[in-house]
Amino acid sequence: MPLPDAKGGVSMQHAPARLLVVDDIEVNRELLVRRARRLGHESGTAEDGLDALAQLRAAPWDLVLLDITMPRMDGYETLRQIKADSALAHIPVIMVSAIDEIDSVVRCLELGADDYVTKPFNPVLLQARIEAALAKKRLADQRQAVLDALERELTLARRIQRGFLPLALPQVAGWSLAAHFEPARHVGGDFYDVVPLADGRLGLAIADVCDKGVGAALYMALFRTLVRSQLSNAPPGAPAGPLLSQSLAFVNDYIAREHGRDNMFATLFVAVLEPATGALAYANLGHDAPVLRGAAGGLRRLPPGAPACGLMPGLRPAVEAVAIAPGESLLMFTDGVTECRGAEGEFGEARLLAMLALDAATASDLAGALRTALSVHAGDCAAHDDLTVLCLMREA
Known part of the structure; x- marks a missing residue:
């Protein structure tokens, strides 16, 4: 995941992350995609929750920027289904919505959202929230990789012990x-x-x-x-x-x-x-x-x-x-x-x-x-x- 250096450029300390922008309004999607690319990340878009879930299940993603008010499936239901799916629940989700009511923020956090940013968003604040969420995911991924390696070692040890x-x-x-x-x-x-x-x-x-x-x-x-x-x-x-x-x-x-x-x-x-x-x-x-x-x-x-x-x-x-x-x-x-x-x-x-x-x-x-x-x-x-x-x- 690239990080801004002291001159405002991109440091390739980490590989680019893949961000999925979910919003039914094209101009909002384009704005978030440009922001993601300026931060050095790859991005894709979805027009609503159903489209987002299909893309999340088809390819690996590192972060979801999710709107709330959308046709067919809104952000609340999309978030609920993401967190209910064991294959997707590890992906951090930042809600980016024009709804600034505290009840909406609380509801999203209770459903498992990692953060909540209101529109129109502050670019610096959005960058900080994105990088914080990705850093948290990176640590979780490293921890899971260690656990998976340990599981493989223990499975091998069990097979060897059975051989005794x-x-x-x-x-x-x-x-x-x-x-x-x-x-x-x-x-x-x-x-x-x-x-x-x-x-x-x-x-x-x-x-x-x-x-x-x-x-x-x-x-x-x-x-x-x-x-x-x-x-x-x-x-x-x-x-x-x-x-x-x-x-x-x-x-x-x-x-x-x-x-x-x-x-x-x-x-x-x-x-x-x-x-x-x-x-x-x-x-x-x-x-x-x-x-x-x-x-x-x-x-x-x-x-x-x-x-x-x-x-x-x-x-x-x-x-x-x-x-x-x-x-x-x-x-x-x-x-x-x-x-x-x-x-x-x-x-x-x-x-x-x-x-x-x-x-x-x-x-x-x-x-x-x-x-x-x-x-x-x-x-x-x-x-x-x-x-x-x-x-x-x-x-x-």
Whole structure:
């Protein structure tokens, strides 16, 4: 947008703006067009509101100089429609009218006009109003450009983070697996993983990194990579207990020593499953206790046996063992599930445990029912925390 320099000329500090002059009287249009051109701006004209709206929707404009008294559609209705249209509402509108009554000024400002100039207008005053409106729009455009760039970056980050999660869960004879991941923001700090080991066993992991957003997502990628690399590189036949203990000790010490200044940590539940027998060795580092549902419907929790991972070096997590019998299932989840907020408050553990009473034939059925229940509970409420579920079920 050009600005007058000290000698009255035009400084091309900014590109010329495009002004649309809307007036039913030709001499008024010509006068405003000449004024706009003297200021270094491009201009176009419209004879009434209908013509103006058509031109505004057909090409980009930076400012509208709008008369009030016009045939077919007056300035009030034109202004109302401009501001009601999301594609046009950002364009500043200056009313230029012979009506100098305060009621008209107030009405236009209430409808969204940026300014009001009466005819016959003072050229210096009109110039000041035009430049002020364009400066305001330029700042708004710059802000929107930054927001659009940020949105693109976050969309890319979300796509990359999705790539850290399994594209498809392994198919294991006699078992079914299902998962659901829903970040509270574009990216989140939760993750789940299912890692096939070289000897046919499965590594299972679910975690919740402290905090939310981009910082948590970066550490999510680090935690997930460390856990996966430790499990996937395990030698065939390595005893599950020492494997888990050593792997998680390494992850904990790396985070605590190399990144302790960031005070980042994660709650982790990591397990090794022997599909043939149903034997499950696990370590719970500060994570919400998964729920093991027996074939007869009884519930057993697998509570934490160590603090969260990454808090302090030297942590050696305890490893426990259970057996998953035919017809039994294991539900692993993050606290975003129980703390999911809706109009009635939090979803809560009681409602989660009640979901396990459903007669779900597969892990996918159970995860799907839980996802639906959470969605209904949340309604229109904004997500409060990342939400992750990993479900394992042994066929009866």
